[in-house]
Amino acid sequence: MGRKLFLTISEYLSTHGIAVLRYDKRGTGKSQGKYDLALISVDFAEDVLAAVEFLTHRSDIDTSKIGLVGSSEGGLISFMVASQSPDVAFVVSMAGAASNDVIAHYQMQLKADGASNQFLVQDKEIREKIFKIIDTQSVEEAQKSLSTLLKAYVQNLTDEQKAEAKNLLFAITEQNYLQMISTFNSAWYRFYLKTDSLGFISKVKVPVLAINGELDFCIAAKTALPKIEQGLKMAHNQDVTILTIPNANHWFQKCQTGAMREYGMIQENMHESTLQLITDWIISKNN
Numbered sequence: 001m002g003r004k005l006f007l008t009i010s011e012y013l014s015t016h017g018i019a020v021l022r023y024d025k026r027g028t029g030k031s032q033g034k035y036d037l038a039l040i041s042v043d044f045a046e047d048v049l050a051a052v053e054f055l056t057h058r059s060d061i062d063t064s065k066i067g068l069v070g071s072s073e074g075g076l077i078s079f080m081v082a083s084q085s086p087d088v089a090f091v092v093s094m095a096g097a098a099s100n101d102v103i104a105h106y107q108m109q110l111k112a113d114g115a116s117n118q119f120l121v122q123d124k125e126i127r128e129k130i131f132k133i134i135d136t137q138s139v140e141e142a143q144k145s146l147s148t149l150l151k152a153y154v155q156n157l158t159d160e161q162k163a164e165a166k167n168l169l170f171a172i173t174e175q176n177y178l179q180m181i182s183t184f185n186s187a188w189y190r191f192y193l194k195t196d197s198l199g200f201i202s203k204v205k206v207p208v209l210a211i212n213g214e215l216d217f218c219i220a221a222k223t224a225l226p227k228i229e230q231g232l233k234m235a236h237n238q239d240v241t242i243l244t245i246p247n248a249n250h251w252f253q254k255c256q257t258g259a260m261r262e263y264g265m266i267q268e269n270m271h272e273s274t275l276q277l278i279t280d281w282i283i284s285k286n287n
Contacts, residue, residue: 004269026047045080056087067090075094092210092281098231119165151177217258252270
């Protein structure tokens with residue numbers, strides 16, 4: 001949608017005296033390598049570890065105060081890296097993807113986008129079948145099973161259901177089901193579905209700020225934040241701040257419903273109050 005969320009965050013932090021290293025994911029922008037769905041979160045975590053290592057060798061950086069700020073999958077990766085690297089001094093998780101209850105997330109987002117109760121029921125049923133296939137079959141077997149399942153599903157949609165689906169970004173349709181199969185059956189998605197984030201969150205001992213938008217249904221606060229809180233309690237981490245930001249979506253824009261169509265209509269990249277919250281928290285932990 002043309003937003004420059006991470007530029008907005010980095011510029012705000014920089015103007016408040018916080019040095020920022022921001023880089024393009026491998027295979028994107030000017031970064032070398034290849035970016036595709038064969039990569040998993042562990043691969044991206046290795047890149048973050050390399051970035052932290054790079055910072056430890058800079059004379060203009062206080063190497064005792066290196067922290068991670070990650071959004072969505074980046075929040076999940078921040079916990080991965082903080083559980084491994086002794087050089088990470090704090091973590092800011094913004095809508096961190098700690099919960100992989102994807103069916104619940106799809107249901108909440110579709111409802112916010114205006115899906116009827118009947119559509120929600122049928123969507124939940126088909127996704128339960130999809131994820132059972134992914135959980136129990138190999139990539140090759142699942143490719144065939146998913147193709148058969150979803151081809152039949154979209155062909156059996158009524159004209160009324162097809163019309164409704166056109167207005168729902170995450171609905172499975174005749175136009176997108178092949179792409180959805182590629183995503184669902186990818187190494188990246190399979191890893192996310194089968195990863196228990198408690199395995200690494202429970203090893204994070206450094207200060208943590210975890211925030212989610214109240215109207216974020218991509219990574220819902222009511223599923224993600226309890227998982228983060230549980231993991232940090234397991235770690236006996238006493239320096240934890242967990243907040244739900246009122247009337248905020250996945251990008252921490254102020255919004256009214258959390259519907260996907262709202263995102264492109266909101267002028268701000270990210271609400272300043274959340275930027276100030278993150279900035280104040282980082283400064284308070286590094287004085």
